[in-house]
Amino acid sequence: MICCLNPDCPNPLNPDGNNLCQTCSTPLVPLLRNRFRVIRVLSNEGGFGKTYLAEDIDKLDENCVIKQLAPKFQGSWAISKAMELFQKEAQRLKQLGEHSQIPTLLAYFEQDNYMFLVQQFINGHNLLKELQWKVSYSSEDIKDILLSLLPVLKFIHDRGVIHRDIKPQNIIRRESDGRVCLIDFGSSKQLTARVQMKMGTSIGSHGYSPLEQIRDGAAYPASDLFSLGATCFHLLTGTSPFQLWMEHGYSWVKNWRGYLRTTVDKDLAQVLDGLLEKDIKHRYQSADEVIKDLTANLEPLPSFFIEEEIVATPPQPLPTQAPTDPKKYVKIINILTVVVAIALLGSGEFWYRQYRYLESLISSSINQPNHNSVKNPSLFPPKSSISGENFSLGKTLSAESQSITSFAFSPDGSTIATASNKNIKLWNTKTGREISTLNSHSQPITTLAISPDGQTLVSGSDDKTIKLWNLATGQEIRTLGSHSHSINTLAFSVDGHILASSSVDRTIKLWNLLTRQEIITFKGHGKIITSLAIAPNKQVLASGSADSTIKLWHLASGKLIRTLKGHLGTVTSLGITPNGKTIVSASYDNTIKLWHLESGKQITTLKGHLGKINSLVIAPNGKILVSGSDDNTIKLWNLESGKQVTTLRGHEQGIRALTFTEDGKTLISGSENAMKIWQATD
Incomplete structure (x- = not known):
């Protein structure tokens, strides 16, 4: 067009x-x-x-x-x-x-x-849209937003610029790193103020703009601070200041607490009082004053932490190994893009974010599986013409009596990665031969994933680290480490730019694989997270847990959208249909459930397996669901009707992993001692 x-x-x-x-x-x-x-x-x-x-x-x-x-x-x-x-x-x-x-x-x-x-162009979404997604903002969330935006306001005010129109629509949460950005310094507002002033035209947005700006067309740094306070009020209460202004003028600011849906901590409430003063003479006059009050009660950090953050160094090539010094494992990379700005503009956001980071992560113990080494699997012809309505068994790659703890399959089905103990083996599915062995983890490997473009293998381990590998060469690219316990699940976004990881520490972390930086951490499950899935539009992350729930998170902000309840056991596997409308979940309760992604309502429950369901995969056309169970069977389901299509038999142990090739013509399944390749039949 x-x-x-x-x-x-x-x-x-x-x-x-x-x-x-x-x-x-x-x-x-x-x-x-x-x-x-x-x-x-x-x-x-x-x-x-x-x-x-x-x-x-x-x-x-x-x-x-x-x-x-x-x-x-x-x-x-x-x-x-x-x-x-x-x-x-x-x-x-x-x-x-x-x-x-x-x-x-x-x-x-x-x-x-x-x-x-x-x-x-700032790729992301504005805070009004985030609020409309029914995101609930806590006091800590509002402090995060304030301490992220106040240094920006100081920056523009020091240069003689007044924004004049701060409101949720003009604050964008950037998709790449989750940070909030200030947009629309538009000339239209500047022009309206100075060109049309003779006509008595005011500027700004009613409800968000202070009295002096609406009445006189005059704007000062304190005017932007009122707008920022009104924005925080809107996010906390869900009540539009514009609607209140239409009904009550500025009288609402004296009783803003009466609109709260949840309790706000005392420090934040006092700051909002100072931001929402109707009379500019009694209002905060500068961003520095607000930062000072917000950070007044925060404890100072250890000196080594300060040194790590404020010493600027020239950009260096990305290392292939994570640093061994424990101090380097602090979240330095996350704030590199703003270190210089914080040093110049005031340390409010820096202190607050680092204080939040020092809060201890919840950890729990878990029984570790018995990790055994894997012998070279050999290629076997099918013992019989095992077939279903749509697929027939083509090949079996056997690990005999050895234990495989995790699988990953390349999108084109040409390569299989298997993990046993501390080793990863890569296999050629056409020849059944081992391609290479990768060993760099110091503890047993728990999970594997291959990027959608088939170029990168990712491994998670009991050693609390995630390693990136070049799948073609077997070379280690980078080590990511900030979880406090074993890694147990990995998931890629559709474009392969974002990696989600979960840990026994009950947290989920997002990683930007273009910059190799940690983006955000999600917390909320009561037990360990056992499954992850990212929606095709990269706006929603789904997580399943041993607490029998599924949680839906807004990917960019880390806000919990809703919790889905209905399973009676651990949620072992999750899938999201290619159109992004339906979530599919499997559980140890032997059932599969379908849910509307947008509303969270349960659509139906699929029953038929006689054992725990360990794995799910949705066909590329979005019409067929495949499930693998401890009953040693693979079942195919019609997603539209919910009816079972066929059952594939041949595994002698429970199915741990499933995947389709990109064209949907090949299905690959894995159990503890074998991998099977199923071909579509006409």
């Missing part, structure tokens, strides 16, 4: 190849400045133009945001002033974009009698 750049066009999207807009007949521009391909309208700026989503072809079609200036003021002075301020805004945005939580200015130019600003 190609987007019309006429700011008055009511239907700007056009099919590729059109020269004129099919709605308004304006000539279409395939590339702005021969570089930016406009995709669609993001927002309408009223009398100033529009904001568009675009692709930067000079950066491999990376998304960006384009703001268009098309003022409709009366008189040449107003238009001239608007253009002057737009240019100054571009200069200001270039300066502000130096901050990692503010979009970077990419370009500023004039074309076809319009002015354009091009900015970095």
Whole structure:
């Protein structure tokens, strides 16, 4: 599609190849400045133009945001002033974009009698959308948001910029690292304030903006702080300040506690009192004052921790091994992107986040399996023509009497990884021969996974570490370590950029595999987490536990969306259909349950296995579910009808792992001593 750049066009999207807009007949521009391909309208700026989503072809079609200036003021002075301020805004945005939580200015130019600003696109979701997902914010969550945004406000205020429109819609939680970013420093607000002031027009958003800004058009650092307080109030209570302003004016700020749904701790309540003062003279005057009050009761960190964080060093190549010094295992990588900013802007967020990190993780004991070594498996022809309605047994790779503790299968089915004790073996499924042996873990390996592109093998171990391996060469790439106990489950996002890991310490951690950094930690299960799955849209993480529950988490924020209850035993395996609408869960209670992902409601229960169900896999077409059980059988189910299609027999022990190849024509299953390859039959 190609987007019309006429700011008055009511239907700007056009099919590729059109020269004129099919709605308004304006000539279409395939590339702005021969570089930016406009995709669609993001927002309408009223009398100033529009904001568009675009692709930067000079950066491999990376998304960006384009703001268009098309003022409709009366008189040449107003238009001239608007253009002057737009240019100054571009200069200001270039300066502000130096901050990692503010979009970077990419370009500023004039074309076809319009002015354009091009900015970095922040991939994520705003806090209003997060609130609409029924996320419940605690006092600690609000402190996190405040201590993340206050240094940003100090940064812009020190440079003479007032945002003027802070609200949940203008705070984006970045998908890559979960950090909140401040957006929309838009020229439209600056222009409205200075060009239209003669007409008595106020700026900002009613309910979020303070009295002096709405009444007089005047804005100060303290004005942004009121807006930040109103934003926190909205997140805590779920009540829109705009609605309260419409009904009660500013009287609601005196009784903001009356709208709370949960208790707020005393320190945060006092800070919100200072932010929500109607009279600017009694309000906080600077971000530093707020940071000081928020961090007043936090204990100082040990000196070694301070030294680790504040000493800046030049970027170094990523190591292939994790550092051996225990002090290096603190979450240094997580905050590298903001260390310099924190050093310059004040230490509030740094102290708070590190204080939170020092809280002890819950740990528990678990009986360890008996890990035995694996002999070279040999390739056996099928003993009989074991077949089902859709699949027949093709090959068996046998480990004879040796114990395999974990499996992973490459997407194309050409390679199988098996773990026994501290060793990983890679096998060629066509020849049945061992390709290589990988051994670097110091304790038995508990879980394996292969990335969707088939390039990276990931292993988790009782030694509390996760290792990344190049599947083609067998070389170790990197070690990730911040769990406090054994790793027991791994799961990739569909694009392979995010890895989720769970541990006996009852936590889930997300890792950005592009940067090799830890993103966020999830806590909430009462017992160990036994299964993980990430939705195709990368917005929801599902976790199953020995506490018999399934929890759904918002992937970027780490917020618990809801808990699904219904199983009577450990939830051993989870799957999410390719369309992202249905969760499938298996349990030691011998049942499979289907759930609506969005509502969390149970759809149906599938029964038929006579033993514990250990593994699930959904066919690439999303129509067939396959389950493996301790009853030594594999069952195929029609997901739409919930009916059992067929049963595959041949394993002599319980099935531990299942996978489909990408084309859906091959099913691979694994038990403690054998792997079987099943081919689709016509």
